[in-house]
Amino acid sequence: MAALPGNVLAVTYYASLGWVVLVDHSSAISAYFGLAEPLVSVGARVSRGTPLGTVGGSQIIGPQRMAFQYRLNGLAVNPGF
Numbered sequence: 001m002a003a004l005p006g007n008v009l010a011v012t013y014y015a016s017l018g019w020v021v022l023v024d025h026s027s028a029i030s031a032y033f034g035l036a037e038p039l040v041s042v043g044a045r046v047s048r049g050t051p052l053g054t055v056g057g058s059q060i061i062g063p064q065r066m067a068f069q070y071r072l073n074g075l076a077v078n079p080g081f
Contacts, residue, residue: 002046003030003070003079011038018057027073034058034066 006025013019019035023046035053040046055066070079 002048002050002052003068004028005045005047006030008040008042008044008046008052011040011042016058016060018059018061019053021052023052029071030079031069031071032066033069034061 002023004023004025006023009022009024009029011019011021017033019038021032021035021038021040023030023032032052034055034057036055036057038053039051040053046052056063058065058067061067068079069076071077
């Protein structure tokens with residue numbers, strides 16, 4: 001689910017990571033790795049809590065798992081939630 005409201009910037013498939021969704025929050029970007037199936041398209045406006053995809057699509061991250069990253073001004077930071 002989207003951590004914050006924003007616009008879907010990218011929906012891309014990587015063999016090792018599965019589907020990756022990037023959401024632009026103006027000064028920050030959130031990244032969701034290891035999705036088995038994306039539920040959003042590039043350019044979509046999402047609210048906090050909007051489902052972005054189903055988990056379990058990465059051989060590296062593992063079944064029923066995903067990874068999340070929050071970048072503020074280009075630096076990975078603790079999202080604080």
